Amino acid sequence: MRILGIETSCDETAAAVVERGRVLSSVVRSQVDLFEEFGGIVPEISSRRHLELIHTIVKQALKRAGVSLEDIDVVAVTKKPGLIGSLLVGYSYAKALSYGLKKPLVGVDHLHAHIYSAELDGRFRFPLLGLVVSGGHTAAFLVRGLEFKVVARTRDDAAGEALDKIAKKLNLGYPGGPIIERMAKGGNPESFEFPVVKLKDGSLDFSYSGLKSQAARIIDREELKGKRLNDFLASFQKAIVDQLIDRLDSLVKIYNPAEIAITGGVSQNQHLRGRAMEFAKKRRLKLHLPEKWLCGDNAAMIAYLGEKMFKAGYTEDLYSSPFPRTEASKGEKQFQK
Ligand code: KG4
Ligand code: ZN
Numbered sequence: 001m002r003i004l005g006i007e008t009s010c011d012e013t014a015a016a017v018v019e020r021g022r023v024l025s026s027v028v029r030s031q032v033d034l035f036e037e038f039g040g041i042v043p044e045i046s047s048r049r050h051l052e053l054i055h056t057i058v059k060q061a062l063k064r065a066g067v068s069l070e071d072i073d074v075v076a077v078t079k080k081p082g083l084i085g086s087l088l089v090g091y092s093y094a095k096a097l098s099y100g101l102k103k104p105l106v107g108v109d110h111l112h113a114h115i116y117s118a119e120l121d122g123r124f125r126f127p128l129l130g131l132v133v134s135g136g137h138t139a140a141f142l143v144r145g146l147e148f149k150v151v152a153r154t155r156d157d158a159a160g161e162a163l164d165k166i167a168k169k170l171n172l173g174y175p176g177g178p179i180i181e182r183m184a185k186g187g188n189p190e191s192f193e194f195p196v197v198k199l200k201d202g203s204l205d206f207s208y209s210g211l212k213s214q215a216a217r218i219i220d221r222e223e224l225k226g227k228r229l230n231d232f233l234a235s236f237q238k239a240i241v242d243q244l245i246d247r248l249d250s251l252v253k254i255y256n257p258a259e260i261a262i263t264g265g266v267s268q269n270q271h272l273r274g275r276a277m278e279f280a281k282k283r284r285l286k287l288h289l290p291e292k293w294l295c296g297d298n299a300a301m302i303a304y305l306g307e308k309m310f311k312a313g314y315t316e317d318l319y320s321s322p323f324p325r326t327e328a329s330k331g332e333k334q335f336q337k
Contacts (some may be wrong), residue, residue: 001019001020001073001074001307001310002017002018002019002024002065002067002071002072002073002074003017003018003019003072003073003074003075003076003106003303003304003306003307003310004016004017004058004061004062004069004072004074004075004076004097004303005017005018005076005077005108005299005300005301005302005303005304005306006054006058006075006076006077006078006090006093006094006299006302007077007078007090007110007297007298007299007301007302008050008054008078008082008086008087008089008090008091008093009078009080009081009082009083009086009087009090009110009297010041010046010082010083010086010135010136010297011030011031011032011034011035011041011046011086011297012028012029012030012031012296012297012298013028013029013031013049013050013053013054013057013090014026014027014028014029014057014297014298014299014302015027015054015057015058015060015061015062015299016061016298016299016300016302016303017061017062017064017065017067017072017303018300018303018304018306018307019065020307021120021304021307023120023300023303023304024064024065024066024067025060025061025062025063025064025065026061026293026298026299026300027057027060027061027064027299028296028297028298028299029053029057031045031046031049032174032175034046034049035174036173036174038174039164039167039168039173039174040164040168040174041083043083043085043086044085046083046085046086047083047085047086047088047089050086050089050090051089054089054090054093055093058093058097061299069097069101070101072101072103073103073104074103074104074105074106074306074307074310075094075097075098075101075103075104075105075106076094076105076106076107076108076302076303076305076306076307076309076310077090077091077093077094077095077105077106077107077108077302077306078090078091078107078108078109078110078113078302078322079091079107079108079109079316079320079322079323080107080109080110080322080323080324080325080326081109081110081111081136081137081323081324081325081326081328081329082110082136082322082324083324084322084323084324087322087323087324088321088322090322091107091321091322095316095318095320098318099318104310104315105315105316105317105318105320106306106309106310106314106315106316107314107316107320107322108302108305108306108309109148109326110297110302111132111137111139111141111148111326111328112141112146112148112305113301113302113304113305114132114134114263114264114301115128115130115132115141115143115148115261115263116301116304116305116308117263117290117294117295117298117300117301117304118130118261118262118263118288118289118290118294119261119288119304120290120291120294120300120304121288121289121290121291122288124143124259124261124288125258125259125286126143126144126145126258126259127142127143127144127255127256127257127258128142128143128144128257128258128259128260128261128288129141129142129143129151129248129251129252129255129257129259129260129261130142130143130148130260130261130262130263131244131248131260131261131262131263131264131267132263132264132328133158133159133160133244133262133263133264133265133266133267133272134158134159134160134264134265134266134297135158135160135161135164135175135177135265135266136158136160136161137153137154137158137264137328137329137330138153138154138158138159138160138206138208138244138264138266139152139153139154139206139328140152140153140204140247140248140251141328142255142257145312146308146309146312146314150327150328151204151251151254151255152203152204152205152206152247152251153205153206153328153329153330154205154206154207154208154330155199155205155206155207155209155330156207156208156209156330157207157208157209157212157330158208158330159206159208159240159243159244159266160175160176160177160264160265160266161208162208162209162211162212162215162240163175163176163177163180163236163237163240163266164176164177165212166180166212166215166216166219166236167179167180169216169219170219170224170229175265177265177266177268177269178268180233180236180237181237181269181270181271183229183230183233184230184233184234184236184237184271185230185234186227186230186234187227187229187230187231187232187233187234187235188230188231188234188235189231189234189235189237189238190235191228191231191232191234191235192218192231192232192235192236193235194211194214194215194235194236194238194239194242196239196242196243196246197210197211197243204247204250204251204254206243206244206247207243208240208243211236211239211240211243215232215236218232219232237269237271238271240266241269241271241272241275244262244272244275244276245275245276245279248260248262248276248279249279252283252285257285258286259285259286259287259288260276260280260285260286260287260288261287261288261289262276262287262288262289263289263290263295264295265295265296265297266295267289267290267295268292268295268296273289276289277289
C-alpha cells in the first residue's frame with residue numbers, strides 16, 4: 001500500500017510518499033524566506049504560496065519515490081489544526097486528487113502526526129506519553145494506538161512561539177528557535193534567573209507568556225550585546241526547556257507511561273534533546289526522538305499516520321472540511337484529567 005501525504009497547515013508546503021511505514025520520499029518547501037522581514041507568518045501570504053507550490057511539490061515527491069499518481073492507493077492530508085487558509089489549499093487539493101483518482105482520503109490531525117513521527121525509530125509501546133513542542137502548539141498526549149488524550153497543553157504561548165517572539169524583539173530573525181539555539185551556544189545558562197512557572201490551580205498545563213514577558217522586560221531594561229546576549233539567550237532557552245522537563249516529570253509520575261516521545265519543531269533543539277535523554281535515562285524510560293528532518297513540519301508524518309488510520313477504517317467524504325483548532329489548542333474549554 002502506498003500513501004501520498006500532503007501537509008500545508010502552516011508555512012511549509014510538503015508532500016511525501018510512504019509505503020508500509022517506510023518513507024519513500026519527503027519534500028518540504030519552507031516559506032520562511034517570505035516571513036523573515038515580518039518576524040512571523042502572514043497567513044494570507046502563506047496560503048497563496050501554498051497554492052503556487054502544491055502541485056510542483058507533489059510531483060517532486062512522486063518522482064523521488066519513483067512512482068506515478070496511479071500507483072497511489074490512499075491520499076492522506078492534514079485536516080487540523082492550522083491556519084485555515086493554508087489548510088484549505090492542501091485539503092482541497094487532496095480532495096480533488098482523491099476524487100479524480102477514485103482513491104480514499106484520510107484526514108490527519110497534525111499534532112497526532114508529529115507524535116507518530118517519533119515511531120520511525122522503532123515501534124511504540126503503549127501507553128505512550130507524547131509531547132508536541134512547536135511554534136503553534138505545546139501539548140502532552142497520552143496515546144494508545146490511535147487514541148489520543150490531551151493531558152496538558154499551553155494556556156497561552158507555545159514554547160516555539162515564545163522563542164520566536166523573543167528573537168523578533170531582539171531583531172535576530174525568524175524562526176527564532178534555531179537562531180537562539182545557535183547564539184546560546186557561547187552563553188552561560190545560569191546568568192539570568194527564570195523561575196519554573198507553576199499554575200496556581202495545580203494544573204500541569206504549560207504557560208510561556210509570563211516567561212516571555214519577563215524576558216521582554218530584561219530586553220527593555222538592558223542593552224544586551226556580545227557575550228551578555230549569548231548568556232541571556234542560553235538562560236532563556238534553558239528556562240523554556242526547564243518547564244518542559246518539569247511537566248514531563250509530573251506527567252510521568254501521574255500516568256506511568258511505558259514510553260515517552262518528544263516531537264515538533266522545537267524538539268530539534270540540542271539542549272532539549274540532551275535534557276530529555278538525561279531524564280529518560282534517570283527514569284529508565286524509552287525515549288523516542290524523531291530524527292531532525294522529521295521534527296519540523298513535513299508530510300512523511302502525515303502519510304505515516306494516514307496509513308495506520310486508513311487500516312483502522314478512518315476515511316473522509318468529499319463534503320468534509322479542514323478545521324483550525326483541536327482539543328489541544330490553547331483556549332479550548334478545560335478538559336477533565
Ligand atoms: O513543528 P514546527 O515546524 O511548526 C509548527 O507546527 O509550529 O515548529 C516550528 C517551531 C518554531 O517556533 C521554531 O522556532 C522552532 O520550531 N524551532 C526550534 C528549533 N528549530 C525550530 N526551536 C528551538 N531550537 C531549534 N533548533
Ligand atoms: Zn507542526
